[in-house]
Amino acid sequence: xxxxxxxxxxxxxxxxxxxxxxxxxxxxxxxxxxxxxxxxxxxxxxxxxxxxxxxxxxxxxxxxxxxxxxxxxxxxxxxxxxxxxxxxxxxxxxxxxxxxxxxxxxxxxxxxxxxxxxxxxxxxxxxxxxxxxxxxxxxxxxxxxxxxxxxxxxxxxxxxxxxxxxxxxxxxxxxxxxxxxxxxxxxxxxxxxxxxxxxxxxxxxxxxxxxxxxxxxxxxxxxxxxxxxxxxxxxxxxxxxxxxxxxxxxxxxx
Ligand SMILES: NC(=O)c1ccc[n+]([C@@H]2O[C@H](COP(=O)([O-])OP(=O)(O)OC[C@H]3O[C@@H](n4cnc5c(N)ncnc54)[C@H](OP(=O)(O)O)[C@@H]3O)[C@@H](O)[C@H]2O)c1
Numbered sequence: 001x002x003x004x005x006x007x008x009x010x011x012x013x014x015x016x017x018x019x020x021x022x023x024x025x026x027x028x029x030x031x032x033x034x035x036x037x038x039x040x041x042x043x044x045x046x047x048x049x050x051x052x053x054x055x056x057x058x059x060x061x062x063x064x065x066x067x068x069x070x071x072x073x074x075x076x077x078x079x080x081x082x083x084x085x086x087x088x089x090x091x092x093x094x095x096x097x098x099x100x101x102x103x104x105x106x107x108x109x110x111x112x113x114x115x116x117x118x119x120x121x122x123x124x125x126x127x128x129x130x131x132x133x134x135x136x137x138x139x140x141x142x143x144x145x146x147x148x149x150x151x152x153x154x155x156x157x158x159x160x161x162x163x164x165x166x167x168x169x170x171x172x173x174x175x176x177x178x179x180x181x182x183x184x185x186x187x188x189x190x191x192x193x194x195x196x197x198x199x200x201x202x203x204x205x206x207x208x209x210x211x212x213x214x215x216x217x218x219x220x221x222x223x224x225x226x227x228x229x230x231x232x233x234x235x236x237x238x239x240x241x242x243x244x245x246x247x248x249x250x251x252x253x254x
Pocket of ligand 1: 090
């Protein structure tokens with residue numbers, strides 16, 4: 001029996017795939033048999049990552065609508081198909097109280113975190129998925145459920161991405177499944193300012209006793225993108241080491 005987790009013969013695009021969670025996802029899909037196209041802004045990093053994975057790469061900014069159209073077309077041309085879209089690239093700017101937020105920078109958060117995933121899904125739909133089916137996984141955040149200091153633009157845009165995921169899941173069924181993964185604190189550059197100064201303390205307060213690694217998220221994305229999740233759409237898979245249930249967690253010895 002073929003493994004339901006296998007992606008042999010399938011093609012994927014992963015945005016923001018040169019480091020952190022996106023790179024782990026691109027590696028996991030490749031190891032499971034997919035051919036993967038990566039994108040990010042730094043062209044040299046895109047070239048290096050595509051070479052490492054034996055896949056394809058097209059540098060560009062997901063905030064640029066023309067790049068997203070080219071990306072979907074490039075995947076179909078280079079890889080022959082486009083079965084899986086992972087919308088991972090994001091910005092956490094503008095950081096700070098919303099009363100100080102520059103509306104133009106605020107708009108960029110929505111362009112990168114919400115509009116780009118919609119545009120790439122639209123292009124993948126027209127270029128391949130409408131006729132052949134496929135699956136989309138959006139990377140949201142565990143934090144989209146709460147409000148918090150300084151991350152109002154990020155949280156609001158990610159909450160919109162969560163809603164977009166459900167809306168598209170309904171609109172694109174049954175051809176295309178659309179789900180999201182919401183990570184807690186993961187050891188990446190984006191979140192370094194959070195975990196680096198206080199990792200031990202943060203880990204001690206988490207039910208699963210450590211911060212997350214990019215591979216923790218990659219495994220969840222792989223499952224949602226695979227046939228093992230063939231009856232799952234519109235779902236959000238929280239991968240947070242128990243962050244959301246920590247108020248019921250008793251510290252050992254406390
Ligand atoms: N780390 C966490 O704790 C955490 C928690 C919850 C959710 N997340 C989510 O996980 C996803 C990945 O975050 P990460 O922590 O892995 O970030 P990261 O380590 O900073 O990596 C971000 C990747 O995205 C690319 N990128 C950034 N802006 C881009 C743009 N405008 N266009 C194209 N590529 C872009 C970067 O390359 P270039 O700079 O070369 O473009 C890089 O490859 C994001 O959606 C984030 O919101 C992360």
